Amino acid sequence: xxxxxxxxxxxxxxxxxxxxxxxxxxxxxxxxxxxxxxxxxxxxxxxxxxxxxxxxxxxxxxxxxxxxxxxxxxxxxxxxxxxxxxxxxxxxxxxxxxxxxxxxxxxxxxxxxxxxxxxxxxxxxxxxxxxxxxxxxxxxxxxxxxxxxxxxxxxxxxxxxxxxxxxxxxxxxxxxxxxxxxxxxxxxxxxxxxxxxxxxxxxxxxxxxxxxxxxxxxxxxxxxxxxxxxxxxxxxxxxxxxxxxxxxxxxxxxxxxxxxxxxxxxxxxxxxxxxxxxxxxxxxxxxxxxxxxxxxxxxxxxxxxxxxxxxxxxxxxxxxxxxxxxxxxxxxxxxxxxxxxxxxxxxxxxxxxxxxxxxxxxxxxxxxxxxxxxxxxxxxxxxxxxxxxxxxxxxxxxxxxxxxxxxxxxxxxxxxxxxxxxxxxxxxxxxxxxxxxxxxxxxxxxxxxxxxxxxxxxxxxxxxxxxxxxxxxxxxxxxxxxxxxxxxxxxxxxxxxxxxxxxxxxxxxxxxxxxxxxxxxxxxxxxxxxxxxxxxxxxxxxxxxxxxxxxxxxxxxxxxxxxxxxxxxxxxxxxxxxxxxxxxxxxxxxxxxxxxxxxxxxxxxxxxxxxxxxxxxxxxxxxxxxxxxxxxxxxxxxxxxxxxxxxxxxxxxxxxxxxxxxxxxxxxxxxxxxxxxxxxxxxxxxxxxxxxxxxxxxxxxxxxxxxxxxxxxxxxxxxxxxxxxxxxxxxxxxxxxxxxxxxxxxxxxxxxxxxxxxxxx
Numbered sequence: 001x002x003x004x005x006x007x008x009x010x011x012x013x014x015x016x017x018x019x020x021x022x023x024x025x026x027x028x029x030x031x032x033x034x035x036x037x038x039x040x041x042x043x044x045x046x047x048x049x050x051x052x053x054x055x056x057x058x059x060x061x062x063x064x065x066x067x068x069x070x071x072x073x074x075x076x077x078x079x080x081x082x083x084x085x086x087x088x089x090x091x092x093x094x095x096x097x098x099x100x101x102x103x104x105x106x107x108x109x110x111x112x113x114x115x116x117x118x119x120x121x122x123x124x125x126x127x128x129x130x131x132x133x134x135x136x137x138x139x140x141x142x143x144x145x146x147x148x149x150x151x152x153x154x155x156x157x158x159x160x161x162x163x164x165x166x167x168x169x170x171x172x173x174x175x176x177x178x179x180x181x182x183x184x185x186x187x188x189x190x191x192x193x194x195x196x197x198x199x200x201x202x203x204x205x206x207x208x209x210x211x212x213x214x215x216x217x218x219x220x221x222x223x224x225x226x227x228x229x230x231x232x233x234x235x236x237x238x239x240x241x242x243x244x245x246x247x248x249x250x251x252x253x254x255x256x257x258x259x260x261x262x263x264x265x266x267x268x269x270x271x272x273x274x275x276x277x278x279x280x281x282x283x284x285x286x287x288x289x290x291x292x293x294x295x296x297x298x299x300x301x302x303x304x305x306x307x308x309x310x311x312x313x314x315x316x317x318x319x320x321x322x323x324x325x326x327x328x329x330x331x332x333x334x335x336x337x338x339x340x341x342x343x344x345x346x347x348x349x350x351x352x353x354x355x356x357x358x359x360x361x362x363x364x365x366x367x368x369x370x371x372x373x374x375x376x377x378x379x380x381x382x383x384x385x386x387x388x389x390x391x392x393x394x395x396x397x398x399x400x401x402x403x404x405x406x407x408x409x410x411x412x413x414x415x416x417x418x419x420x421x422x423x424x425x426x427x428x429x430x431x432x433x434x435x436x437x438x439x440x441x442x443x444x445x446x447x448x449x450x451x452x453x454x455x456x457x458x459x460x461x462x463x464x465x466x467x468x469x470x471x472x473x474x475x476x477x478x479x480x481x482x483x484x485x486x487x488x489x490x491x492x493x494x495x496x497x498x499x500x501x502x503x504x505x506x507x508x509x510x511x512x513x514x515x516x517x518x519x520x521x522x523x524x525x526x527x528x529x530x531x532x533x534x535x536x537x538x539x540x541x542x543x544x545x546x547x548x549x550x551x552x553x554x555x556x557x558x559x560x561x562x563x564x565x566x567x568x569x570x571x572x573x574x575x576x577x578x579x580x581x582x583x584x585x586x587x588x589x590x591x592x593x594x595x596x597x598x599x600x601x602x603x604x605x606x607x608x609x610x611x612x613x614x615x616x617x618x619x620x621x622x623x624x625x626x627x628x629x630x631x632x633x634x635x636x637x638x639x640x641x642x643x644x645x646x647x648x649x650x651x652x653x654x655x656x657x658x659x660x661x662x663x664x665x666x667x668x669x670x671x672x673x674x675x676x677x678x679x680x681x682x683x684x685x686x687x688x689x690x691x692x693x694x695x696x697x698x699x700x701x702x703x704x705x706x707x708x709x710x711x712x713x714x715x716x717x718x719x720x721x722x723x724x725x726x727x728x729x730x731x732x733x734x735x736x737x738x739x740x741x742x743x744x745x746x747x748x749x750x751x752x753x754x755x756x757x758x759x760x761x
Contacts, residue, residue, distance in 0.1 A: 005023075046078060073092065073095050073104060092105045110144070114147045171201075178194045196212070217245070281297045338359050361525050386750065393423045394422065396473035399428070400434045407540060462490055482503070516683045569646045569651045642664055649675065650676070684728040686722050
């Protein structure tokens with residue numbers, strides 16, 4: 001029998017498992033209780049991946065030798081493969097009971113507790129015991145580090161990895177894991193150094209290249225990140241994570257086609273990869289291919305309905321397409337998730353969905369928590385000698401042909417440069433062929449393109465330039481870099497103009513508003529203190545030209561006769577509730593039309609269908625083509641009779657443009673910042689009679705203005721007079737007011753006074 005057993009061992013070592021198995025069966029036929037053969041047969045079955053057979057054989061062997069500790073250890077490993085975790089733990093416990101100094105059993109038990117049962121503290125205790133028995137147990141230190149990392153005890157994790165490396169200097173996995181811990185800490189230089197060491201030891205370490213790429217991406221070294229993802233893919237062509245990471249990096253580089261190709265490849269390898277479907281949708285959004293976005297989001301939500309941000313972003317997309325299927329259902333579902341403090345939507349999306357500032361605040365807070373909780377914040381800014389002039393930094397990705405720049409540019413030109421030094425931080429690549437980019441960049445004392453820098457680097461540049469007041473012009477709008485303000489780029493940080501809600505962040509000290517926009521009772525819904533400007537919070541360019549061109553109704557597609565209601569707000573601001581009111585108006589006002597801006601074809605088709613379903617001829621919706629010049633657009637607005645506003649997201653630039661062109665704006669006012677903007681403008685113009693508070697008031701007043709042309713004419717005359725006399729369109733007056741605010745908050749800072757709401761008279 002000994003000779004046969006030895007022959008079976010030889011076959012096992014040479015990989016001839018079937019021959020080894022046949023010999024074992026032959027031996028066990030004659031000696032069913034042959035312990036060594038049962039163990040050998042169990043090992044053969046394990047290598048053949050017949051785990052149940054292996055478990056049966058080893059269990060039989062244990063019955064013969066009940067104190068064989070190695071057998072209990074092996075039996076536990078087999079049970080892990082059978083997903084019988086609790087039984088495996090009991091087997092290791094039995095081995096340890098027999099042999100209290102069995103370091104390997106403690107180690108394996110710790111791995112199972114951590115990786116399979118997520119019982120982190122008991123896992124750490126097991127690793128500690130293994131290390132106590134075997135102080136040079138590098139693997140135990142490494143896995144102990146992994147457990148500490150999952151426990152978010154990053155210092156302890158790094159200490160464990162360091163100990164493993166000290167014991168075993170060529171331990172590539174420990175360097176890799178240490179890199180992951182440093183990355184969690186946002187210590188990106190240290191992370192990259194650790195990945196470099198892992199790759200030096202193990203040149204084909206795909207995971208190290210992949211995570212090195214993500215660290216470089218976080219550093220905003222995007223092209224270097226792409227190189228690392230390519231290397232990871234070269235090593236492991238089926239690495240869907242590397243394809244996905246390469247896709248998100250291309251997306252940040254605005255290389256949309258390569259991004260989509262990378263996401264497609266990741267999905268080809270892993271069809272249920274929800275993140276790839278979601279980000280593929282975001283890539284198509286850059287092309288404004290909303291049908292493709294819809295398909296990608298639909299697939300993602302089908303795979304994982306509760307995926308971070310997906311429900312809200314899909315709802316927002318549907319609203320952009322004026323696809324209102326399940327509108328009320330989604331409204332309630334999303335609201336419930338936000339109130340449960342889940343990351344259900346991006347903060348910006350809530351502005352057009354809910355007239356609830358408290359909900360918008362929660363959404364912002366949850367986004368900040370998920371996006372910036374692990375950031376390694378720069379040290380506090382120490383008090384320094386005051387600059388000769390107050391240095392104001394303006395931060396935006398929209399210093400180009402964009403509504404924010406159209407509003408802001410004249411303010412920058414009129415700023416008192418003897419008292420203020422203005423530094424513009426452009427977060428987008430240069431737009432040298434863009435006329436607004438040229439104009440606005442020349443309005444600053446310094447204009448710096450920091451689009452290639454990381455948030456931390458931009459914050460440090462700001463500190464080095466001794467910025468006194470940092471003005472965030474973006475909030476959570478597209479292409480923002482809010483991390484700049486989390487890093488604290490200036491001692492005073494202000495939110496203004498670009499984002500119509502609270503940021504929910506303690507990093508922002510003030511938000512610019514006015515008394516109508518943010519009434520006293522709404523202050524509780526803002527994490528910032530309020531700078532109350534007189535009149536309206538909104539700056540306008542008083543040099544903005546209106547073309548002398550006379551547009552006939554016929555040439556812009558409007559009927560020669562009949563009342564023209566107009567709303568040039570973005571489609572995502574239109575919801576079924578306000579559309580019901582608009583269609584009611586069209587039905588009650590004979591020969592009237594609704595003039596809308598031309599957008600995507602899907603939305604246009606959906607709006608036409610919605611009109612027909614409400615008993616209105618879809619031809620009464622007229623869609624205005626874009627004009628090349630803003631001045632021409634402002635001139636053609638005179639062809640309309642009344643601008644009818646949206647809620648909960650009012651017109652901002654669109655309402656301001658309408659008023660500047662002499663077109664009255666009828667608004668429905670709510671509770672949130674975004675729903676009170678048009679009323680703020682009207683209030684500042686002294687035309688509060690166009691502000692309504694209920695749908696009935698809104699519809700009734702619209703009908704009154706239709707049926708009483710003299711009253712509408714009086715309002716138009718009043719508008720023409722007041723836009724010249726009131727402060728809303730007087731940029732010089734506005735500039736003086738906001739400069740007074742800057743001086744006031746800076747003086748409070750110098751005097752160590754608390755941050756409080758302030759009013760400028």
